Amino acid sequence: MSSATDDAARWAELFGIAAPPGEEEQSTRRRGLLGRLKDSLTRPQQAISPQLAGVFAHKLVTADMWDELEEALISADCGMDATLALVEELREEAGQGRIVSGSEVAPALAKAVKAMMAPEPPKLEIGDSPTVILVVGVNGSGKTTTVGKLAHRLSELGQRVVIGAADTFRAAAVEQLAVWADRSEAQLVRQAPGADPGAVAFDAVSSARARGADVVLIDTAGRLQTQRNLMEELRKVGAVVSKADPTAPHHTLLVLDATTGQNGLSQAKLFGEALPLSGVILTKLDGTAKGGIAVAVNRELGIPIVLAGVGEKLEDLHPFDAEAYARAIFSGPESAETPR
């Protein structure tokens, strides 16, 4: 199967909408998450982590091998809890004779990670218009860029997009978003720097309703999850959006940097307390062979990963594919290649 058409289909499936005609042709230029990840992972200096390579090189299953696997998973930021669960599961399989060598650990691990993360493909339904999507996260996680990419994707799928520039705090955040809006042919709703973010969000939703737009993407200012007043502000943005439309926000997405360590758990927990999270967007997956924090967040807080960012270009955002992710990150490029 070609991953390009696969990707377009995945987008349509993610949003619960039909892909417009011609999409298939256009998307031959693009490759799915698997392809992009493989690219970044097969660059000369980078394969899977040396620790995992070491595990897979074992001829026979030994106690040392399990220790090494544990270390490798921790080194991928999976966290203690998820790591122990994964190792335990694989040990059981080995006990039943299904794993006898290190090389067999690779596919089994990918399978276990996938099962732990997402038995079902992620969903981000675009329903009755306008669907309001609130994008939240800590400073520098990649919210603005992600909003730009998401707007681009939605526009390509024939959706009319309004972007609300509710990051009124960071210098030039609105200008940055304006560039992205321009590139993705989305309508930008903005106010002066320092304006009330709730007011911007309200404006964006009202304006989208007036124009009959399909989707409203609201970019919020980055904030550390421990800043109580800023988290309160975020809660207020959510409440104000609900005033404009009682069913909104329809989705609240947390943007999580894939290079984040165990603090990602605190981020997901505290942002979730401010506003119920419908999913996580894992960004900068191209910069690291890890991103295991996604496994930990998914396991401990039950929040699904819906999208993955793998580069700086407009096209570099993909519906999260747990299998591609698990294979690319935890089994290495060789096994990521095989079934294509």
Next chain:
Amino acid sequence: MFDSLSDKLQGVFSGLRGKGKLTEADIDQAMRAIRLSLLEADVNMAVVKQFTKSIAERAKGSEVMNSLTPDQQVVKIVNEELTTLMGESNVGVPFAQRPPTIVLMAGLQGSGKTTCCAKLARYYQQQGRAPMMVACDVHRPAAAQQLAVLGEQIDVPVYREDGSDAVGIARRGVDEARSKMRDLIIVDTAGRTVLDEQMMDELVEIRNTVKPTAVLLVLDSMTGQTAVEVAQAFQEAVQFDGAVLTKLDGDARGGAALSVRATTGRPIYFVGTGEKVDALEPFHPDRMASRILGMGDVLSLIEKAQQTIEVEDPKALEKKILGGGMTLDDFGQQLAQIRKMGPIGQLLGMMPGVGKKLKDVEVDERQIDRVQAIISSMTPSERRRPEIINGSRRQRIAAGSGTSVQEVNQLLSQFKQMRKMMKRMGRGGLPQLFGT
């Protein structure tokens, strides 16, 4: 979310109390607790292994084995070793002998480089330098605009161009700063992943062009295990001189700091502690060590207190309070000053031990608002001598502060209690109060 190392070690050693001597197996168990604690703080796996090995050797020495409080001994050793490993305190950016000093910023996307440029400029501007910033991030939309806005806020000139030639902009920017006789030139660059060779090459080229006095790696304190690879890759490409650790005002334990230090040997110059341009502080290894171990940050708390609380004559106030002579005036002032330091919940989190127990307790700031309102609604003589407050005064105070007579009563009785307690403390009753 995670227990501090001291909590963990207490768990390990509590079962051993009264057992007499510790065995090597007990120590091994303690090492596992240390290992887990460091991993939860995102210290790199390889660094953790090395570190616990050296700790184990020291712990197996007599100082722990024969101690009555082995948990405390182990924590002490870990803390000491960690502090040593963290390196010298308070190392500043090296300055050129002949100005200008050129500082090149590098780091991953979103690590906080642009904000950090402005903070550094601000920091050194306040020390009498004349900084200028050069905006070489041609990749992220509006990055140059962001730097320009920040520059305007702090009154530091910014060189920017519209094109996409980062190396050329860097060269012309530095030339311009030289001609303007600026003595500190801070060059902002685009964020890049270390796997992107083209982008890493661009950084190397910028470095070769501007020949910086120092290259600074800007690192997010929330970074996980990958911090080591990131630091090594930047080390290899541009030989950075030191690091700035950003976003430390959150609850990240910041193990990345240790990873970077241990694998590259480079010092950490500064830490970023907030969104405002002046939220940049020199690095303190001892504080970082306690933080990584999840043991609170008393020193930062004290420093914060010293910065925000103005006590005209602390000795006299202490005498007054401990002598039972504290008035509601003093109490009101203290309350106002404590609140200046920030949300009470955040302050509690900085205290060792308290952090864990009170982490989930909501501190109702509005309750304190009401207390302050009640005190403000009293006359000066009432504040000095609360015993004169009778029924009708109570009603007036309640009406004036928008509270109820019950609330006024409650405050008055609490204040009376507190005054009694303070008096007892003043008489040397402190041990009884807190137990030994």
